[in-house]
Amino acid sequence: MVQPVLSIKSLVVEIPTRKGVLRPVDRVSYDIFPGEILGIVGESGAGKSMTGNAVIGLLERPAHIVSGDILLSGNPIHNLSASEFRKIRGKKIGMIFQDPLTSLNPLLTVGEQLVETIIEHLAVSKKQAQERAIAALEEVGIPAARERIGSYPHQFSGGMRQRVVIALALCAEPDLVIADEPTTALDVSVQAQIIALLKRLCRERGVGVMLVTHDMGVIAEAADRVAVMYAGRLAELGAVRDVLSDPKHPYTYGLMGSTPLASRGLKRLNQIPGSMPRLGALPEGCAFSPRCEFAQEVCKTGSSPFIANVDAQAACWFPLPHTKSRSSK
């Protein structure tokens, strides 16, 4: 069997506060394989970025990993020191964030940043690095790359900047790329370009991608598998087609149903009542139970369902049967 590039096992991240300990990531487990795009979706505050940040060692204090394993190509990385992590970031793990400017240094030219990263992580000469930098920009579709390599980030449009960030994330030939809302700030037409680019590069180079987004449409088109997060926990995990068109978890089912597309032709959209609970006020048992139309007594009083112990696509005591799926066409 192919070894996953990333393997997260029962990861728990906690934040101690005056009012008690919060768990923004609670027993989350998943693998990402080479050449695969794993989509992570969920509402604002569900713990998507927190999981990604744990993987790249960028959790902000007081948030910290309390248990679980993170393996990068089989090697544990959850207990590395800050300096050891710095060597992996950029080299083994590339990063793309929503705002390209957070990944770019405004004072250096695009070429200087690429060359610096390439030299730091690959055994090549300065001249070779320069050529690689140009090739990297060409590959992400920057026109006239040779001429533009001396430009500063602010001289590019938003879409072009995000292309530069992708070039930067991939230039040291990482095994894993973490893309946190990479297209959220972009227009639809540019988003389509960036997603197509990400898909092509990931396939061609066998890079595993963790694609964090709240846009189900982007997930449908780009991801191979998808993880749905709710209140810090994994609600559902499976092949994109299975999860989106035949959800097993009532939350995913409600989420898919509430999109305008699923309610096409209806006067009112389907809606899930209520909102996601705050981490400090999670209900007993299943975190979704107060909003779940299928909740039973055990959901509200028993232990919380987790994918690991339910051993299914959905972390639910009463997953939806096939026949129940709502027509979304």
Add this chain to the structure above:
Amino acid sequence: MSAIVRAKALRRLFDVSKPWLNRVVEREPKAFLTAVADVDFEIEEGSVYALVGESGSGKSTIGKMVVGLTGPTDGTIEIDGIVITGNDQKAKIAEARTKLQMIFQDPYASLNPRWKVRDIIAEPAKLRGLEIKGLPERLLQKVGLSPEDADKYPHEFSGGQRQRICIARALSSEPKVIVCDEPTSALDVSVQSQVLNLMSDLQEQLGLTYLFISHDLTVVEHMADKIGVLYLGALVEEAPKETLFASPLHPYTRMLFDAAPKLDAFGREVDVPKGEIPDPINPPAGCSFHPRCPLATSKCKKTRPQMRLIGNTRVACHHV
């Protein structure tokens, strides 16, 4: 039915010149950005008219001109037959403006954090001299919150709840037209559906007219009766919803429809759109879409296409 909003040859320029001294030293002329270029549209009373387009296409600028937050450089806006963009008949204009309200994208920025919800909601009614006793409580109930929330402050609410407060506030002066500028773009899907449903319900109950601004085609398809598509400040196509979605005519509209992520298109390889939106300060000559248009000819590079009526679609393109 009659048009409650009428925009005629609307134009809005922004002065984006460098500071005076720099211009003199560098011998540069003044620079203007055309945010809105000769836009015409009418909104039927009680209907939802949507403006779609990508970032910088002029949606918000049009919305602000309709409610009078900013004036047009050229052109006029009529509300219920009263031209509100002129200078005469000040009393009549003031009266017409009371029929307008606006809801913004960011429910965090648009509520004063130091005011109680009660005062936030009552303000527009107060400005209009309406009776406000018990009004905030009634409106809170109407938007699905509880009357007790009137004594709280905005930070005590989630994003979706804050947008409900913004809606209650917009309703308090009893407007006839509400300009909704990306009202759910900052919200999660499940919250978005709650807010959109609320807006539909209110529209029906109160006979409201919406100018609904959004970049999300699925949302627009759900909400709108008629849709105008903007590109670089110009209206390129306008049609009733069903017509537009069944047969988009303008090459830009088609590109937009194609590029939008589809929920049921697993692993779809998109026909990747060409290029990006050009610099609005120096837009391309002729049809401003020509550098990205698969149908562009030499005529498109020289002559700006005028709006034509084809069936019940208005479209500005030489080659449809």
